[in-house]
Amino acid sequence: MFPPIPTEAWLHRIEADLKGASLDTLTWKNDDGLSVLPFYRAESMDTLSHRPPVYARVEPVSIRQDLGLADISKANQLAHEAVAGGVNALGLRTRVNQVNQYGLPLFDPEQMKGMLKNLPLESLAIHIDAGLASPTILSLFLKEAHRSGYTDDVLTGSLSFDPMAESLRGEKVDINAAFDRLALLLEDRNVPPRMKMVTVDMRPYHEAGGTATQELIGALGALTETMAALTTREVDPNKIATNVQLLVAVGSHFFLEIAKLRALRLLVGQVFSAFGISHQPHIQAMTSLRRHTLYDRYVNGLRATTQATSALIGGCDTLAVRPISLFSPDPSPAGTRLARNTIHILQKEAQVHAVSDPAAGAYYIEVLTDQLAKQTWEAFQEIEASGGFLAALQRGDLQSAIAATAIRRANAFAKQERVVLGTNQFPNPEETLAFSPTSTPAYADMERSQAASLPSVLLRGTYQELLIPDDVEAIQPLSFKRDAEPFETLRLHTEAFVRSKGSPPTVLLLPFGNPRWRTARAAFARNFFGCAGFNIDEAAPLDLTELALDEALGHHPDLLVLCSADDSYPELVSTVAHALKAAPHPPLLLIAGNPDQLPADEFRSQGVDGFIHKGTPLLETLQQYQHELGIGDL
Secondary structure, three states: OOOOOOHHHHHHHHHHHOOOOOHHHHOEEOOOOOEEOOOOOHHHHHHOOOOOOOOOOOOOOEEEEEEOOOOHHHHHHHHHHHHHOOOOEEEEEOOOOOOOOOOOOOOOHHHHHHHHOOOOOOOOEEEEEOHHHHHHHHHHHHHHHHHOOOOHHHOOEEEOOOHHHHHHOOOOEOHHHHHHHHHHHHHOOOOOOOEEOEEEEOHHHHHOOOOHHHHHHHHHHHHHHHHHHHHHOOOOHHHHHHHEEEEEEEOOOHHHHHHHHHHHHHHHHHHHHHOOOOOOOEEEEEEOOOOOOOOOOHHHHHHHHHHHHHHHHHOOOEEEOOOOOOOOOOOOHHHHHHHHHHHHHHHHHOOHHHOOOOOOOOHHHHHHHHHHHHHHHHHHHHHHHOOOHHHHHHHOHHHHHHHHHHHHHHHHHHOOOOOOEOOOEOOOOOOOOOOOHHHOOOHHHHHOOOHHHOOHHHHOOHHHHOEOOOOOOOOOOOOOOOOOHHHHHHHHHHHHHHHHHOOOOEEEEEEEOOHHHHHHHHHHHHHHHHOOOOEEEEOOOEOOOHHHHHHHHOOOOOEEEEEOOHHHHHHHHHHHHHHHHOOOOOOEEEEEOOHHHOOHHHHHHHOOOEEEOOOOOHHHHHHHHHHHOOOOOO
C-alpha cells in the first residue's frame, strides 16, 4: 500500500516544479468565468451539492443519422445504407436552404411514402426535425406508417417542436398558439405513446456562440416555460415529463462538455421536482456545427470524435455525429460511414456506453459539473425573479449576452488566441473546395425554418396558425456564425480571385542568415499567409548576391517576406529594398519580426510595407493585404 499524501505535499511539489511560481498560473477560467484548478482530490467531493452518480443509463445509446436531400429516392437509399451500417435512428430534416435545397421535401403523402419505402420502422426511431412544420410532417409520417401496417405501439422517435427555439432562429412565432398545438398533440390518442412530443432545443444557444452556462440557462428556461404552459392547459405533468427530450450540441472542450451534459440532468431534475415529478429526460446529442469547417474537412472527423466521446461519457441517450462532408451538395458515403462508425468504435471497442455514469466520482469532472449547475441555477433564479424566461427573451436579455460572448470568441479566433485547426492555424493553402462556394449553405439558412419555401399545403392550417402578423414585434433572433467562417471568407475570396485572374497571389519567403531564426520565421509566415489561401514560395537561403536576388525575384511575387534574425535585418532590408527599386512591379515588402524590437521607422523609410509577428491581428491583417492586392473587391 502506498501511504496517503496530503494535499499540502502535492502543492509543495507542484510549486517546486514551477520554480516558485504560484499554482494560480495553472488555473484557467472558462468562458463563463469559472475558475478551474489543475487538480482535485477526494476532499473536493465534500463541497459538492450533488452526490454521484448523476444518472443511470437504462438502454444502449441510439445511433442517429440525419438526412437532408432534395432527392427523396436518394435519401431513401442513404437511409437503407445507414440501417445496414448499424443506425437505429433517423433524423428527417426538412429545413430548406434556398441554394442547394438542403432538406427533405416531405410535403405530401407520395414524398413521405418514398422516404419510408421498405424501412424497418419497428426497429428504427424517426426524429422529425422540421421546426414549426413538424406537426404536419408527423401527420404525414403516421399516415404512411399506418398504411404500411405499423401500429402505434412499435413506432418510436420524436418531434422537434420548440417554439422558443424557432423564435430564436428568426420565426415570428405565436408562442401561445404553439403551446396550444403542443397540448393537443400530447392529448391526441392517435400520437404513438413512444414518440416524444416535447422538445427543448438547446442547439440555437450553442450554435450562436453561447457558453455552457448560457446553453443550460436556455434549456432550463424553455423547459420551465413549457411545463408551466402545458400544466396551465391541464396536461398531466407526468405525461409532459415522459415526453421531454433535450437536443444538445456538443462542443470541443472535452471535460467541459461532459460536465455540461451531467449538469443538464441535475438541473432538469430540479425543474421536474418543482412540478412534483421525478423522471430522467431523454438527451439527444449532436456534434457541434459551430466548430465545423469547409476546409481541411478531415479535421472535422477529429473534432467530432472528441465531441462524441464527451457526449457518451456525459450521458446522452441518442447521438448523431455530423459527417465530415456536411456542407458538400452531394454527401460523401465515406463521410457518413465514418460518422456512424465513430460511435460504433466508442461503444463496441471503447465500451463507453457500458457504464451507468462513466464520469461518476471523477473529482475534476464532478467539481466542474457542480460549478456549472450552481452558476446556471443562480442565473436562472434571477431570470425567474425578473419575470421569467419568455419575458427575458422578449426583452432580448439572453440574446444580448450570447452576442457579447460570440464577439469575444470571434475576436479570440481572429487574433489566433483560440485555434480552429486547419483554418486559422496550420492550414493547407493548396486546398480548394471541390464544389462551388455559392452552393455552400450558410448556417443561418440551414437552421432557419422554411417559411419562404413551404408549399401551400403547409401554409394552410398548422404552420400559418403558429405565426404572428408581420407588423407585430417578435422575439429578437440570434445570429448564427461558425467559428471558421471569417477565415473561410478569406479563402473563398482568394479562390474567386484565382477564377478571375487565373493564378493565386504569391507570397515569396526570403530566408537569410541564422538557420534557426530563418527556419522558424519562414514557418510562421507560411502558416500566416496560408490562412488566406495564398500561394507560398520559399527561396533557397540567400547569400545576398545580386544573382541570388534576381533569381528570387524572378518568381514575380505579390508579397515578399524577409525571414531572419533581428540583427540580420538591417543588411537584408537595405540590399533587398535597393533591388526592388529596379523591379517594374515591386511586391509589398514585409518583415517577419516584431517592429517594437526593430528600427521599424528606418525600415519603413527604406520601403518596408509592414511586419508580421505573433502579436499581429491575423484576420485583420490578411483582410488588409487582400484589399491591397484587389482580392475581395471583385
